[in-house]
Amino acid sequence: MAVHTSQSVAKAAGDTVARGRSRGTGNPPPPSRLRRAMSVHWYAWTMVAPVVIVIGVIIGYPLGRGIWLSLTDANERNVARSIGVNELPATYKFVGVDNYVDALTGTQFLGTLGWTLVWTVSCVGITFCLGMGLANILNRRIAGRSAYRMALILPWAIPGFVSVFAWRFLYNEDRGLLNKILGGGGIDGIPWLNDPTWAKFSVIAVNVWLGVPFMMVALLGGLQSIPSEQYEAAEMDGATAWQRFRHITLPGLRPVSTTVILLSTIWTFNMFPVIFLLTRGGPGEATQILVTQAYKFSFEISPRDFAQSSTWGVLILVLLMLFAMVYRRVLRTQGDNW
Amino acid sequence: MRRGITATALVAALALAATACGSDDETGGSKSSGELSGTVTWWDTSTVGSEDKVFKKLAEGFEKKHPKVDVKYVNVPFGEAQNKFKNAAQAGAGAPDVIRSEVAWTPEFADLGYLAPLDGTSALKNEKDFLEQAAASTKYKDKTYAVPQVIDSMGIFYNKKIFKEAGVEVPSSIADLKTVSKTIKEKTGKTGLYLRGDDAYWFLSFLYGEGGDLVDASTKSVTVDKPEGVKAFKTVKDLVDSGAAKTDATDGWENMQSSFKDGKVAMMINGPWAVADTLTGKEFADKANLGIAPVPAGSASQGAPQGGHNLAVYAGSKNLDASYAFVEYMTSVETQAQTAGELNLLPTRTSAYAKQEAVDSEIVGFFKPVVETAVERPWIPETGSLFAPLVTEYTKVLTGQTTPEKAASTTGDSYRKLLKGWK
Numbered sequence: 001m002a003v004h005t006s007q008s009v010a011k012a013a014g015d016t017v018a019r020g021r022s023r024g025t026g027n028p029p030p031p032s033r034l035r036r037a038m039s040v041h042w043y044a045w046t047m048v049a050p051v052v053i054v055i056g057v058i059i060g061y062p063l064g065r066g067i068w069l070s071l072t073d074a075n076e077r078n079v080a081r082s083i084g085v086n087e088l089p090a091t092y093k094f095v096g097v098d099n100y101v102d103a104l105t106g107t108q109f110l111g112t113l114g115w116t117l118v119w120t121v122s123c124v125g126i127t128f129c130l131g132m133g134l135a136n137i138l139n140r141r142i143a144g145r146s147a148y149r150m151a152l153i154l155p156w157a158i159p160g161f162v163s164v165f166a167w168r169f170l171y172n173e174d175r176g177l178l179n180k181i182l183g184g185g186g187i188d189g190i191p192w193l194n195d196p197t198w199a200k201f202s203v204i205a206v207n208v209w210l211g212v213p214f215m216m217v218a219l220l221g222g223l224q225s226i227p228s229e230q231y232e233a234a235e236m237d238g239a240t241a242w243q244r245f246r247h248i249t250l251p252g253l254r255p256v257s258t259t260v261i262l263l264s265t266i267w268t269f270n271m272f273p274v275i276f277l278l279t280r281g282g283p284g285e286a287t288q289i290l291v292t293q294a295y296k297f298s299f300e301i302s303p304r305d306f307a308q309s310s311t312w313g314v315l316i317l318v319l320l321m322l323f324a325m326v327y328r329r330v331l332r333t334q335g336d337n338w
Numbered sequence: 339m340r341r342g343i344t345a346t347a348l349v350a351a352l353a354l355a356a357t358a359c360g361s362d363d364e365t366g367g368s369k370s371s372g373e374l375s376g377t378v379t380w381w382d383t384s385t386v387g388s389e390d391k392v393f394k395k396l397a398e399g400f401e402k403k404h405p406k407v408d409v410k411y412v413n414v415p416f417g418e419a420q421n422k423f424k425n426a427a428q429a430g431a432g433a434p435d436v437i438r439s440e441v442a443w444t445p446e447f448a449d450l451g452y453l454a455p456l457d458g459t460s461a462l463k464n465e466k467d468f469l470e471q472a473a474a475s476t477k478y479k480d481k482t483y484a485v486p487q488v489i490d491s492m493g494i495f496y497n498k499k500i501f502k503e504a505g506v507e508v509p510s511s512i513a514d515l516k517t518v519s520k521t522i523k524e525k526t527g528k529t530g531l532y533l534r535g536d537d538a539y540w541f542l543s544f545l546y547g548e549g550g551d552l553v554d555a556s557t558k559s560v561t562v563d564k565p566e567g568v569k570a571f572k573t574v575k576d577l578v579d580s581g582a583a584k585t586d587a588t589d590g591w592e593n594m595q596s597s598f599k600d601g602k603v604a605m606m607i608n609g610p611w612a613v614a615d616t617l618t619g620k621e622f623a624d625k626a627n628l629g630i631a632p633v634p635a636g637s638a639s640q641g642a643p644q645g646g647h648n649l650a651v652y653a654g655s656k657n658l659d660a661s662y663a664f665v666e667y668m669t670s671v672e673t674q675a676q677t678a679g680e681l682n683l684l685p686t687r688t689s690a691y692a693k694q695e696a697v698d699s700e701i702v703g704f705f706k707p708v709v710e711t712a713v714e715r716p717w718i719p720e721t722g723s724l725f726a727p728l729v730t731e732y733t734k735v736l737t738g739q740t741t742p743e744k745a746a747s748t749t750g751d752s753y754r755k756l757l758k759g760w761k
Contacts, residue, residue, distance in 0.1 A: 172593070173593075193587060
């Protein structure tokens with residue numbers, strides 16, 4: 001429930017400036033100013049009102065309900081349901097922060113969080129480096145550049161679940177192509193999805209494969225916006241290729257790369273389909289990230305535990321908000337402004 | 339949780355979404371003339387590619403009897419049906435009128451208020467005819483919430499050709515199983531047993547074989563973490579570690595069926611629901627090549643779980659009368675005789691066993707006594723919830739992520755959380 005709303009974090013964290021005083025939020029400023037603002041901008045306020053209301057309903061209500069459920073002991077057995085002849089009232093009750101205490105003191109949440117962080121950092125790190133390398137290769141005049149570019153964007157063009165299923169076939173221990181190739185070379189097959197460590201490696205590999213195109217395209221755009229005069233000047237001064245990369249390319253890419261790293265971190269942190277469709281969080285719970293585990297609480301175990309699932313959802317939201325805040329602060333101290 | 343998730347799951351989900359729309363407002367029922375009309379949506383969970391064809395044909399037969407009723411047949415993958423039904427039933431949208439509910443799900447659905455009580459309706463006909471074991475899971479709090487459709491248990495399926503090649507006999511105990519597997523490996527290079535590792539149902543016969551059980555309803559205690567349970571975990575781990583068995587953590591059903599059908603493994607543990615699919619394999623073009631024997635005994639005894647499926651009617655169905663009639667038709671003696679003949683599935687009606695089709699089916703003949711001695715699970719609402727914690731630990735043991743002792747105690751702890759107040 002609250003899981004979906006986390007996508008607005010980047011926006012919500014960034015729009016503190018833009019969130020002006022609409023009616024009914026925050027402390028009312030002195031009436032004279034309000035009246036002046038109203039008389040000058042009433043038209044603007046009425047124009048944005050529908051949007052504000054719709055966003056409030058679409059995002060605010062589920063988020064509020066998710067937070068409320070995380071403070072109760074709601075599960076499938078005690079929520080209200082009316083099915084044909086059977087009318088059953090809700091019997092769940094408020095339990096305060098018990099769920100949060102359980103989650104933060106138990107081993108499951110922290111263990112899952114640990115793997116989620118490893119997964120996020122390695123996926124983002126590897127995709128960024130690969131994307132950067134490919135973007136640099138494609139940023140020069142080479143024969144068939146557009147063909148390469150097309151081929152590299154392909155993983156992005158295929159619907160996610162199709163490519164994940166394709167990978168699942170490749171990974172199959174007995175009949176998968178990967179092990180057939182290894183077998184042809186006289187190497188024993190690898191239990192790609194049956195061994196916890198290999199499974200972790202496998203899901204990261206698939207996610208990198210899916211994520212590289214975005215990085216590459218974004219960084220390529222960034223590269224093309226760096227004026228070539230800078231490179232020429234550096235060459236005149238006798239800078240080596242590495243120095244040019246280090247002192248022109250990287251600073252020039254900074255506005256793009258900070259944004260894509262933030263976005264990609266949030267996406268990867270909540271990358272549901274890859275994990276869910278490839279391993280279902282298995283073997284055992286080895287590849288379960290926070291989002292898939294929250295889903296499992298709500299939809300896979302029985303009785304379905306809405307309270308615990310909401311708790312995890314809220315915690316995911318909080319973690320990502322903290323991350324976005326820290327990230328912006330770090331950037332600001334480095335003189336970036338966005 | 340018996341069948342794996344297939345790639346068709348998504349397709350089915352999409353089809354489901356498509357069929358679920360628009361069928362909500364078609365109310366039906368019996369006209370004053372007493373003729374049934376309207377739409378009955380049935381979620382079947384049988385194996386795709388073999389069983390489903392027959393069930394679909396049977397469902398169409400109902401339309402011939404009642405021309406004004408439109409039966410919408412939807413096949414939902416077994417592994418997803420429980421949750422899918424609960425989601426739809428609770429939302430009050432997109433749920434079917436009739437669901438093929440696994441025996442352990444039935445008390446749970448009933449307890450959650452999703453099923454219509456069937457006592458005194460036309461769905462239950464000649465109740466005395468049902469096998470007692472089959473009827474047990476349909477009762478909850480003195481009411482009947484489903485009608486038994488098929489009953490089953492498990493046995494060991496083996497490839498006679500490979501056995502002959504290796505010169506071995508069917509193993510009757512776990513120790514035998516290991517020697518037999520070793521010989522098969524030496525003589526033919528093939529793996530002995532495929533042990534399904536992503537579904538805890540396949541763990542039960544090992545647990546019962548050691549004299550253990552998941553829970554004991556009579557004393558309200560959790561028994562999975564008793565020494566017998568630990569021993570059962572040790573047994574399966576040893577089978578995989580010693581190379582006597584191979585397993586997978588994902589796609590277990592497909593991998594098991596394809597390796598057995600292609601003759602890559604000599605044995606698998608399975609039930610009547612797998613027979614029709616197994617016989618489509620190239621190794622079994624000659625049906626006589628498929629041998630079935632009782633599951634190998636553990637240190638205590640031989641124990642196979644009793645399973646099966648019931649047909650239940652959704653309490654929110656807009657077309658109860660036609661749904662009752664459909665359930666009655668699908669569980670009638672004639673229908674059961676037909677599925678016994680065509681699919682080797684075990685009837686739940688005593689009188690159906692006397693029918694020629696059932697008498698002629700060797701597999702039905704083999705499984706009948708197996709079912710009679712099979713271990714019944716307690717038919718409590720939580721029975722359907724016991725597999726989720728177990729399968730996680732079971733897979734962890736097989737993939738070496740946890741020890742048998744730890745797996746047993748973790749499973750026991752989660753059961754105590756589930757069953758409030760149990761020892």
